[in-house]
Amino acid sequence: MLPELFFGYFAAAIIIFSLxxxxxxxxxxxxxxxxxxxxxxxxLYLFLDAEFLAAIQVIVYAxxxxxxxxxxxxxxxxxxxxxxxxxxxxxxxxxxxxxxxxILMFISVRSFLAGxxxxxxxxxxxxxxxxxxxxxxYTEYLFPFEIASxxxxxxxxxxxxxxxxxxxx
Amino acid sequence: MSxxxxxxxxxxxxxxxxxxxxxxxxxxxxxxxxxxxxxxxxFERKVIxxxxxRLGPMRVGFHGLLQPIADFTKLFFKEDIIxxxxxxxIFYVAPVISLLAALSSLAxxxxxxxxxxxxxxxxxxxxxxxxxxxxxxxxxxxxxxxxKYSFLGGxxxxxxxxxxxVAMGLSLVGVMIMAGSMNLTDIVKxxxxxxxxxxIFPQFLGFFVFIVAAFAExxxxxxxxxxxxxxxxxxxxxEYSGMRxxxxxxxEYIGMIIMACLASICFLGGWNGPFEIPYxxxxxxxxxxxxxxxxxxxxxxxxxxxRYDQLMGLGWKVLIPLALLNITITGxxxxxx
Numbered sequence: 001m002l003p004e005l006f007f008g009y010f011a012a013a014i015i016i017f018s019l020x021x022x023x024x025x026x027x028x029x030x031x032x033x034x035x036x037x038x039x040x041x042x043x044l045y046l047f048l049d050a051e052f053l054a055a056i057q058v059i060v061y062a063x064x065x066x067x068x069x070x071x072x073x074x075x076x077x078x079x080x081x082x083x084x085x086x087x088x089x090x091x092x093x094x095x096x097x098x099x100x101x102x103i104l105m106f107i108s109v110r111s112f113l114a115g116x117x118x119x120x121x122x123x124x125x126x127x128x129x130x131x132x133x134x135x136x137x138y139t140e141y142l143f144p145f146e147i148a149s150x151x152x153x154x155x156x157x158x159x160x161x162x163x164x165x166x167x168x169x
Numbered sequence: 170m171s172x173x174x175x176x177x178x179x180x181x182x183x184x185x186x187x188x189x190x191x192x193x194x195x196x197x198x199x200x201x202x203x204x205x206x207x208x209x210x211x212f213e214r215k216v217i218x219x220x221x222x223r224l225g226p227m228r229v230g231f232h233g234l235l236q237p238i239a240d241f242t243k244l245f246f247k248e249d250i251i252x253x254x255x256x257x258x259i260f261y262v263a264p265v266i267s268l269l270a271a272l273s274s275l276a277x278x279x280x281x282x283x284x285x286x287x288x289x290x291x292x293x294x295x296x297x298x299x300x301x302x303x304x305x306x307x308x309x310x311x312x313x314x315x316x317k318y319s320f321l322g323g324x325x326x327x328x329x330x331x332x333x334x335v336a337m338g339l340s341l342v343g344v345m346i347m348a349g350s351m352n353l354t355d356i357v358k359x360x361x362x363x364x365x366x367x368x369i370f371p372q373f374l375g376f377f378v379f380i381v382a383a384f385a386e387x388x389x390x391x392x393x394x395x396x397x398x399x400x401x402x403x404x405x406x407x408e409y410s411g412m413r414x415x416x417x418x419x420x421e422y423i424g425m426i427i428m429a430c431l432a433s434i435c436f437l438g439g440w441n442g443p444f445e446i447p448y449x450x451x452x453x454x455x456x457x458x459x460x461x462x463x464x465x466x467x468x469x470x471x472x473x474x475x476r477y478d479q480l481m482g483l484g485w486k487v488l489i490p491l492a493l494l495n496i497t498i499t500g501x502x503x504x505x506x
Contacts, residue, residue: 002184028256028259028312029259032309052291052294055294055295055297058298058301058302059297059298059301059338062298062301062302063301063304063331064301067301067304067327071324074324128350129291130351
């Protein structure tokens with residue numbers, strides 16, 4: 001009962017805060033509500049006993065990416081931005097598609113089957129989530145893991161090349 | 170134990186009992202830390218006073234011992250002024266975010282064997298996550314005040330905190346590798362096998378990086394650019410007064426205490442010391458924390474402020490490579506030995 005109550009709260013709060021994020025007039029307020037949203041998502045990870053992911057969610061998304069958003073938003077000229085009309089004329093079409101997608105998801109949820117508990121779940125192995133994740137990442141999924149880090153490295157080098165462009169000419 | 174199991178062990182009575190015990194622990198920890206915050210301000214004024222051949226506070230009580238109480242009473246009853254064009258909700262909530270982030274980090278710190286509010290497996294990550302939340306309090310207060318000085322202070326501070334958080338996180342990785350855990354209690358226990366029951370000798374590089382990064386994280390001299398009074402008046406909290414100002418002040422000092430605790434636990438063996446002190450299980454941790462707090466004041470009275478580009482250069486070009494080198498060496502030793 002208690003877990004259901006908690007899940008209900010977090011699920012409802014995530015939906016409500018997402019709506020608030022897209023309807024705020026002031027982008028700084030949007031970013032702040034997004035911060036609250038990210039913390040609720042982290043709480044959902046805790047539910048799945050994925051405490052490592054929860055911490056990373058907060059550190060990476062709330063602590064780094066959202067702060068970058070905030071920097072960009074803070075440096076905008078908000079006095080003009082807040083006066084511009086926020087929604088373009090195609091919004092009825094958007095609503096139709098959103099409702100359609102919602103109905104589709106609602107139908108497909110009914111045929112949802114809960115998967116078996118994963119082999120690396122901390123409930124089964126008795127080890128902490130971090131240990132399990134590390135073991136799997138560096139043995140079974142080493143190759144995809146390295147590819148992902150290579151992709152990130154390319155992105156970092158790309159960012160440096162773009163930033164240094166003026167030095168060449 | 171998983172996060173939810175620690176809180177919700179089976180059985181309704183157990184749940185209430187567990188919540189009750191946790192609440193009592195929280196009250197004890199917050200009470201003691203708040204008392205330390207009050208007297209850390211007194212201690213700072215005294216230490217810096219004597220280092221500058223002054224007496225420091227002398228008027229209120231014997232050698233000014235009641236000064237923190239007088240300060241608190243004054244701040245509590247002062248008028249709460251809000252600038253005319255401030256963004257009120259954010260202006261109100263920013264100091265609360267700062268204090269909340271600082272206080273919640275206290276939850277994972279083990280003060281002596283078995284005494285920790287939440288014994289998380291991801292203790293270090295939790296503290297890092299909370300310190301990144303603290304940056305919001307600063308940048309929000311700077312923006313919501315609608316003042317150039319506080320805005321610049323807020324931007325500087327958040328850029329500084331984010332840069333040094335990377336170095337701080339990386340400097341702790343060496344400790345995590347050696348202890349094989351991110352649980353702070355396990356880290357203390359893992360140190361018992363090492364000389365002086367501490368990681369400081371094998372991890373001296375990590376320790377150095379951590380201490381410098383901790384100074385920058387807590388916005389203390391020589392990295393107190395966010396509140397550089399010669400350029401920015403007081404930085405991000407210029408416009409705050411009364412109790413809200415006190416909340417920022419408390420958050421800063423709690424941040425210092427947390428960094429001191431973390432340094433003592435991760436590098437100096439936490440509650441273990443060279444010999445046992447009977448009846449006071451937290452004595453060694455307290456001594457180490459007091460030493461680090463004294464170090465903050467000592468450095469403040471000794472070193473001038475950095476320039477902003479020097480600060481960023483130090484963080485990104487010196488500390489992060491040093492921390493990466495430390496991780497590489499520690500990892501190699503762990504594999505080979």
